[in-house]
Amino acid sequence: MGRKIELTADKLRRTFDLSAMEFDTTEQIEPIEGIVGQERALRALQTGLGIRNSGFNIYVSGPPGTGKMTTVTTFLKELASGQKTPQDWVYLNNFDDVSKPTACGLPAGQGRELKHDMKDLMDRISGAISRAFESDEFGKKRDEIVREVHRKKDEALEALNRHAAAAGFTLHQMPFGFLIVPEREGQPIGDLELVALPAQEQEELQRRRQGLQDELRTVQNQLREPERAANEKLRELDRQVVNLILDQYMAEVRAKYGEFGKVVIYLDAVGKDIVDDIDTFKSGRTNVQGGSSSRQMLLPEAPSRKYDVNVLVDNSQLKGTPVVLELNPTYNNLFGRIEREAHLGTLYTDFTMVQPGAIHRANGGYLVLQVEDVLKNAFSWDSLKRALTSHQIEMEDMADRLGFGGGRSLRPHPTPLDLKVVLLGRPLIYYLLHAYDPDFSQLFKIKADFDTQMDASPDNIQEFLGLLSNFCRQEGLKPLDKGAAARTVEHASRLAEDQEKLSTHFGSLADVLKEADFLASQDNAEKVTLSHIEKALEEKVHRSNLIQMRIQEMIAQGTILVDTQGQACGQVNGISVISLGDHYFGRPSRITATVGPGGQGIVDIEREVELGGPVHSKGVYIIGGYLAHKYARDMVLSIAARIVFEQSYSGVEGDSASSAELFAILSELAGLPINQGIAVTGSVNQHGEAQPIGAVNEKIEGFFDMCKVLGLTRNQGVIIPKGNVRHLMLRKDVVEAVSAAKFHIWAIANVDEGMEILTGTPAGVARLDGTFPEHTVNHLVQNRLWEFTEQMKNIPEVAATLPRFAPRPKEVPEGIPEDDKYVEANFTE
Numbered sequence: 001m002g003r004k005i006e007l008t009a010d011k012l013r014r015t016f017d018l019s020a021m022e023f024d025t026t027e028q029i030e031p032i033e034g035i036v037g038q039e040r041a042l043r044a045l046q047t048g049l050g051i052r053n054s055g056f057n058i059y060v061s062g063p064p065g066t067g068k069m070t071t072v073t074t075f076l077k078e079l080a081s082g083q084k085t086p087q088d089w090v091y092l093n094n095f096d097d098v099s100k101p102t103a104c105g106l107p108a109g110q111g112r113e114l115k116h117d118m119k120d121l122m123d124r125i126s127g128a129i130s131r132a133f134e135s136d137e138f139g140k141k142r143d144e145i146v147r148e149v150h151r152k153k154d155e156a157l158e159a160l161n162r163h164a165a166a167a168g169f170t171l172h173q174m175p176f177g178f179l180i181v182p183e184r185e186g187q188p189i190g191d192l193e194l195v196a197l198p199a200q201e202q203e204e205l206q207r208r209r210q211g212l213q214d215e216l217r218t219v220q221n222q223l224r225e226p227e228r229a230a231n232e233k234l235r236e237l238d239r240q241v242v243n244l245i246l247d248q249y250m251a252e253v254r255a256k257y258g259e260f261g262k263v264v265i266y267l268d269a270v271g272k273d274i275v276d277d278i279d280t281f282k283s284g285r286t287n288v289q290g291g292s293s294s295r296q297m298l299l300p301e302a303p304s305r306k307y308d309v310n311v312l313v314d315n316s317q318l319k320g321t322p323v324v325l326e327l328n329p330t331y332n333n334l335f336g337r338i339e340r341e342a343h344l345g346t347l348y349t350d351f352t353m354v355q356p357g358a359i360h361r362a363n364g365g366y367l368v369l370q371v372e373d374v375l376k377n378a379f380s381w382d383s384l385k386r387a388l389t390s391h392q393i394e395m396e397d398m399a400d401r402l403g404f405g406g407g408r409s410l411r412p413h414p415t416p417l418d419l420k421v422v423l424l425g426r427p428l429i430y431y432l433l434h435a436y437d438p439d440f441s442q443l444f445k446i447k448a449d450f451d452t453q454m455d456a457s458p459d460n461i462q463e464f465l466g467l468l469s470n471f472c473r474q475e476g477l478k479p480l481d482k483g484a485a486a487r488t489v490e491h492a493s494r495l496a497e498d499q500e501k502l503s504t505h506f507g508s509l510a511d512v513l514k515e516a517d518f519l520a521s522q523d524n525a526e527k528v529t530l531s532h533i534e535k536a537l538e539e540k541v542h543r544s545n546l547i548q549m550r551i552q553e554m555i556a557q558g559t560i561l562v563d564t565q566g567q568a569c570g571q572v573n574g575i576s577v578i579s580l581g582d583h584y585f586g587r588p589s590r591i592t593a594t595v596g597p598g599g600q601g602i603v604d605i606e607r608e609v610e611l612g613g614p615v616h617s618k619g620v621y622i623i624g625g626y627l628a629h630k631y632a633r634d635m636v637l638s639i640a641a642r643i644v645f646e647q648s649y650s651g652v653e654g655d656s657a658s659s660a661e662l663f664a665i666l667s668e669l670a671g672l673p674i675n676q677g678i679a680v681t682g683s684v685n686q687h688g689e690a691q692p693i694g695a696v697n698e699k700i701e702g703f704f705d706m707c708k709v710l711g712l713t714r715n716q717g718v719i720i721p722k723g724n725v726r727h728l729m730l731r732k733d734v735v736e737a738v739s740a741a742k743f744h745i746w747a748i749a750n751v752d753e754g755m756e757i758l759t760g761t762p763a764g765v766a767r768l769d770g771t772f773p774e775h776t777v778n779h780l781v782q783n784r785l786w787e788f789t790e791q792m793k794n795i796p797e798v799a800a801t802l803p804r805f806a807p808r809p810k811e812v813p814e815g816i817p818e819d820d821k822y823v824e825a826n827f828t829e
Contacts, residue, residue, distance in 0.1 A: 007725065007738070057422070060422060081320040087108055091412060126281055129241070397410065397411075456499070515539065548578075548585045564713070573589070585701070603642045607620065638791075679719070699720075719746045
């Protein structure tokens with residue numbers, strides 16, 4: 001059986017001696033910007049980023065504060081810097097259907113060039129058309145066509161006028177047409193004079209007028225065809241002039257972009273639209289409809305925008321592939337938006353108002369998202385999955401989708417998608433998505449796990465100091481001297497709860513460094529020293545430990561009953577952990593047990609009143625298993641024991657007090673008092689082995705603080721499982737108290753060792769017959785259980801269910817002396 005271990009001070013805290021390292025401050029240490037202590041995650045990232053097949057996107061899993069975002073973005077930027085820059089993306093007006101702008105990809109930098117070239121082209125074409133239509137040569141050709149049609153019109157009207165004069169009428173041209181007026185002696189006949197004429201003469205005049213009107217209509221019908229022909233000649237003249245200009249000015253642009261089919265098609269469409277909309281260029285009038293198509297939705301004051309180029313993604317300044325981190329992944333921020341402008345109470349939009357999202361900017365590279373933020377935003381998650389599945393970016397106006405859109409909107413042509421998405425999130429979200437979203441496992445096939453700790457090896461410590469150096473430089477903090485650096489490393493080990501590990505929760509360490517820098521500034525110090533780090537850690541605790549102080553006051557005042565001196569049967573000090581956000585502390589609690597004969601077994605009062613959680617209840621059931629295994633192999637365990645956390649009103653969860661609860665029961669059964677100056681933490685299994693628990697430092701420090709308040713007696717201490725020794729990173733004042741023998745910490749391997757420490761009585765080793773030596777803890781416990789069984793035999797309805805119990809010594813194997821009749825409980829014949 002393992003011997004009892006009282007830990008010496010050197011076992012309670014690991015100190016990191018940096019004296020062998022050649023530096024005075026972290027400013028002299030080479031800064032490190034890369035990944036430290038995340039080899040597993042780095043390997044997964046390299047695999048996921050190297051596989052270009054569909055679905056190999058990456059989920060980076062880890063708790064907040066482990067540096068996932070910084071590490072991933074830094075790694076991606078280094079990788080992206082050596083890769084090919086993706087192409088630009090532009091939207092061009094679709095003259096056939098302006099509600100569906102055309103997406104066009106161009107080599108990086110040429111999107112901006114196309115926009116500039118089109119603006120310059122349209123300026124030159126517009127000026128050239130204006131000059132051409134104002135030229136003398138054009139005027140002469142136009143006048144020839146106009147004069148010819150006017151000549152024919154004049155000849156026809158002159159002949160008609162002569163015929164009218166012969167009939168006693170004259171033609172008067174009015175704004176609305178021709179008026180046939182009767183005349184006499186070269187003077188028009190007035191209405192009064194006309195009425196005074198004899199009826200027969202009036203009828204004759206009316207007959208001749210009607211004939212002239214019929215003849216006028218005939219002449220006008222004959223003149224319409226020459227007018228139509230003349231107008232067509234004028235339009236053809238305009239087209240010839242414009243086509244000559246277009247051929248001249250567009251040739252250079254066509255040659256420059258001739259290898260891009262969509263641009264060539266677009267230039268053809270521009271030329272056709274200009275020809276169809278010559279009047280706009282001739283008169284300079286604003287064309288609200290934007291040309292020949294009544295479906296155009298341009299703003300009234302900007303008709304020329306229909307020939308503009310909307311550069312959606314401009315990679316002209318980018319070196320390598322893009323790395324985009326979107327911290328607010330709403331649908332519009334991810335997939336872009338279609339803006340609108342108001343004019344006279346009406347909303348207008350066009351292809352120039354299509355704005356890109358993060359997925360457009362990251363296309364051809366890497367998009368980094370916080371998965372919780374994506375899931376919180378409506379439509380973002382489903383739209384992202386759809387884009388990754390279809391390999392294209394389809395933009396949708398959310399106002400129209402929700403039914404709030406006013407007027408017609410746009411449905412831009414989708415753009416091809418070539419993208420790696422890296423999601424950052426907690427492990428729980430990964431498991432939930434994997435379980436409940438069937439698309440997730442098909443789209444995010446690589447998981448990169450970020451560890452919360454790394455080995456405290458010399459190499460890792462050197463790299464850790466490089467991270468501190470880099471952080472101080474980036475944040476403009478004062479450098480750390482050697483003592484401050486060593487204390488920061490120790491704090492990282494404390495956060496990891498392991499003497500052989502360092503925490504990778506760099507967010508918490510960064511907060512400490514910033515506060516220490518502030519304290520150094522108050523001292524007008526040029527560097528951060530050990531005292532500044534210590535003060536920063538103390539202040540951090542002080543800001544959050546108000547409730548802890550109140551609990552200690554209540555214990556000191558006797559409001560909360562906890563003894564740190566004396567002895568008592570069936571009573572032991574357990575230690576629970578209270579979490580207050582970022583502050584954890586141990587709270588001593590009195591655990592009591594009562595026992596008696598009965599068949600109820602171990603009754604957990606916390607569970608009975610629904611204050612105990614399932615894990616705590618499991619620990620209680622394990623206690624029952626231990627008692628039956630150790631003391632009742634040949635009899636029915638007849639016991640009614642009740643255990644409770646005294647003055648506990650908010651619930652109990654966890655099994656870290658199961659050993660303390662067992663000690664209380666054993667003490668009550670054996671009638672042996674427990675030293676109340678000793679607290680216990682640790683769980684236990686059915687074979688009585690002490691099992692490690694979490695927050696061991698906080699628990700020890702919590703009991704130590706209470707003992708300081710009530711007075712140290714040099715006999716106080718804490719029993720912990722042996723497996724927790726490597727997790728000890730206690731405060732210096734606790735270590736100093738142990739070193740001065742004012743406080744004690746024992747590490748036990750099993751229940752027997754704990755009972756010997758608590759009661760000062762030997763536990764006793766089982767004989768071959770299953771009994772224990774007299775005057776030992778186990779002997780007293782077993783006898784008491786036998787008594788309970790005998791008492792239960794006196795109850796007829798119970799006695800019938802109990803087997804006859806008559807313990808008999810087993811035969812001693814040959815070769816074992818009679819004096820060696822005590823053997824280990826696990827002895828096998």
